[in-house]
Amino acid sequence: MQETWRWFGPTDSISLRQIRQAGATGVVSSLYEIPTGDVWPLDKILEHKALIEDAGMNWAVVESVPLHNDIKTRTGEYEKYIENYKETLVNLGKAGVDTVCYNFMPVVDWTRTNLSYAMPNASQALRFEMTDFIAYDVYMLARDNAEQDYSPEQLATAKQRFDELSNEERVLLEKNIIAGLPGGEGSYDRAGIKAAIAQFIAIGTENYRQHLFKFLEGVIPSAESAGVKMCIHPDDPPFSLFGLPRVVSTADDARAIINAVESASNGITLCAGSFGARADNDLVDMVKAFGPNIFFVHLRNVKREADGSFYESDHLDGDNDMLGLINALLDEEGARDKAHSIPMRPDHGHLMDEEMDRPDVRPGYSYAGRMKSLAELRGVIHTLESIRSTQ
Template identity: 45%
Template sequence: MLNTMRWFGPQDSTNLIDIKQAGAEGIVTALHHIPVGAVWSVEEIKKRQKIIQKAGMEWSVVESLPVHEAIKRRSGDYHQYIKNYKESIKNLAACGIHVVTYNFMPILDWVRTDHNYLNPDGSKTLLFNKIAFAYFDIHLLKRPHANNDYSEEEKKEAKEYGSSLSEADKKTLFKNTLLGLPGSTKNFTADEILSLLENYRHIDNQKLRENLICFLAEIIPVAESHKVKMAIHPDDPPFSVLGLPRIVSTEEDLLHIFQSVASNANGLCYCTGSLGAHPENNLTAIIDRFGDRIHFLHLRNVIRINKNIFKESPHLQGSNNMNIIVEKIILLMQKRAERLPMRPDHGFLHTLEEGKEHYPGYSLIGRLKGLAELRGLEQGILHKLEES
């Protein structure tokens, strides 16, 4: 695998030299300072490339080239935003960058209810609790008709959960749940979220899926002609939140996307954490079925504690068998005769880094530990395969 690490740009508290010393060969980044929907110019792309190259690495993967909400809703100036998106793809290709990750999740890229869940060893991790989220949704955000999205049992448990929270706990839950997009320090307000949700009131799974396919029908021919591989990131978490549609959560979702736009340029960011949080997803079967569409790897693990709770776990221990997954990936790469870019997605917050500024899941030491473990696992499997 081509070992990479995510870097949020010059404002990131993690230095490129630290990433280089950890053994990463490439950088995964994006131009977060450019407004969503605007064109990424060759000048801005090259400016970022030079910073990375000066540190002795290459910009290997874009994560993410964000899709404007107007495109997802297929409303307003979406035609212009699609035109801009095509231009950005062309400019990235002109600069030698040929893997682009994106997602089609409405409004929020990802959601967790606890950013500092305490592990037995004192490290901290990310956790999603559906009951805590239900309490936030119904009683803190007070989303209209939120009650309709939960069972009577879930609503009862949510009310009981909320009764145990202090005012400080409620503020923390609210802040955690509505954290801004990766690369941003902005938190959404309740009014902002409710206003954005109103725009999706008449968009269900079927409609959002149609909008995605229309978007892909326009951009994939451009990507294909410029030898760019588009890699869609699965929904995180892989089920509806805030009543919003989810269309990249299951193996059947992926099948529909790839059958609808058959080009190999229409591919997948294979995220073991996002796909693995759904108990019905078979991660090795997804490799077998869509191996030729996998263009980028996010390797992390989760533990599904019960039907309502999952938390991020050590990269090699969790509900997903990383030994089998990595061996499948190695065999896939051998078949394709190429190294797929991989980054260790997320990581624990260790006590040595507490108090430092970082994005949740993106402290340095936890990700370095994950990278070392994954590199070691890969080498061990390669040795085993060579012997056999």
Template identity: 45%
Template sequence: MEQTWRWFGPDEVIQLNHIRQTGATGIVTALHHIPYGVVWSVEEIQKRKRMIEADASLGLRWSVVESLPIHESIKIGEGDLAPLFDNYRQSLRNLAECGIKTVCYNFMPVLDWTRTDLAAPVPGGGRALRFNAHEHAAFDCFMLERPGAEDEYAPELLARARAWFDRATEADKRTLLANIMAGLPGAFDRYDIPGLRRMLDRYKGMTREALRERLARFLREVIPTAEEVGIRMCVHPDDPPRPMFGLPRIVSNEDDLAFLVGAVESEANGITFCTGSLGAGRTNDVPALAKRFASKIAFVHLRNVAKEEDGSFQEAEHLGGDVDMVSVVTTLLEEQKRRRDAGDPRWRLPFRPDHGHELLDDVGKATHPGYPAIGRLRGLAEIRGVMTAVAAIKGLPV
């Protein structure tokens, strides 16, 4: 599998020469400075590509776009969407012209990944991302004050949420809001409480079925263009895979993935297989999902989570937690062999180590939450070891 690394661009603390030291050669990045819905021009794409390839001795290439964002109006289905679809299609054409053929995106309404604690302690002094169910409920019910929210939580969890809110200082509340907003690491917009309420109001009455139809329409609009120019689109699962703040989530489980790949039958309509996002779902059998949808996987995020009974979870070590990483990696390597044997010139799957712990010198550095250097380096090294061992035992191509 192609070892890749997410890079947020030239202003990030972790630079390209650091990435090469991890062993990764593929860069996963996006043009975060361009507002949602605006065309990514060939000039802007080439500018980023030249940055990545400037030092030929590093041997780096722009392997995956993560993400080419979908404008919120498309998800809501409001207004004249034709210009937004036209712009998205043109961005795909421009990326293909520049030789970038794998595009990750998500269809999560309003918010991307959501955590309530960005510095949960791990043994030895490191820090991890964490989702505390009672803090999420406290934010939803008592800070956001979403109508009807209290009816959606179990009484015991709601009581813990109320207790947290009653003892929370104003600084605690500001930190919780900031932590939830941090899940938009490359987003163009951020929300305060009034802004988030206004955004949620735009989705008022949105059902799961209606949001699914918005996704299906998006796929019908853009997949033919992706197919035409040789791009593989790959949706990222919801994180966490559950309704958030009254909004439906529709890329959360086996049924959702089956709906997605069936909405438009095409090699260009694929999946970003994220073991952590899917792993946070209590009923998701992640190794089984990898087997069922192996042929539709175009990009892979490998990370792990440890779940708790109340719905809380924490980012675990890459080979720890609840997901059987060895089983998943074995399935991916077997799928690679199938593709190679079938003559697919793009048979090697790009993967990246997702969300790492802050360890050693990373603690306190101004990296994006979940994206420190050392924690991800550890994860990449562990996964590389699993890949090498499985490939050697089973005679599979790495």
């Protein structure tokens, strides 16, 4: 697999030089300065690509070309935005950037309630705490009919938790949930998120799924002609938040997406941390089922709890079978043309002492934490490949 690294562009506190020193050969990046829905001009793509190549790496994956909400709701100027998206894919193909990761999550992108969860070794991890989320949804956001989505026991526990929170803790909880996280598509205030939630709930899950399929029907032919592979990122967490529709959470969801538009350009991003936050998603089986349509991999591990809570564990110490997953991915890669390795990146990393007081470190995207994770994953891959070579 190709070792890659997420880079947030020239304003990233982590330089391309540092990324190369960490051992990555590919960069996962985006044109973050271009407003969602606008066409990515070819000259801007080439300029960004040149920065990466001048540092000795290649632009392996675009993560992401965000979808305008009009596309997701199929309202307003969605037809224009789909045409813009198609033009962007064509321009990426002309530039030789051939893999695009995207997501179809409504309203909130990847969501956590705690961005500094204390680990036993005093490093900090990202955590999704169900009780805290319910406390925010029901007793702070006061979403219409929110209490109907939870059991009496969950509501009682969440109310107790909400009552215990100081005003400062409530402000931080809201910021963590709705203010936007790295790689996301923006932020909301409280009134804005309530209005957006109501709009998407009204669409319903099955209609929302059809919106995704119609988007794919519109853009995949352009991607295919441009030589670009589209790989959808799963919902994170992979279950409904705020009563919103979720359509990329399970193996059945992934299968439906691949079957909706049968094309060598229509695939998935296998995010081990996102899919793996559900115990009923068997990651190894998913590789075996969807292997040829897996175009990008996020390697991340989690510790799951019975109520849906989880935290991001060390990469080799979680509930997901990381060794089995990597072994299955190497099997899949071995069945492909040798020129087409699967790009993977260490997804997130723990925050450690030397970066803990730096305000420019993005949650989940510390340098030392990801470098540690990449080194661990590199060791697993090297060991498994060495074993294969002697068999």
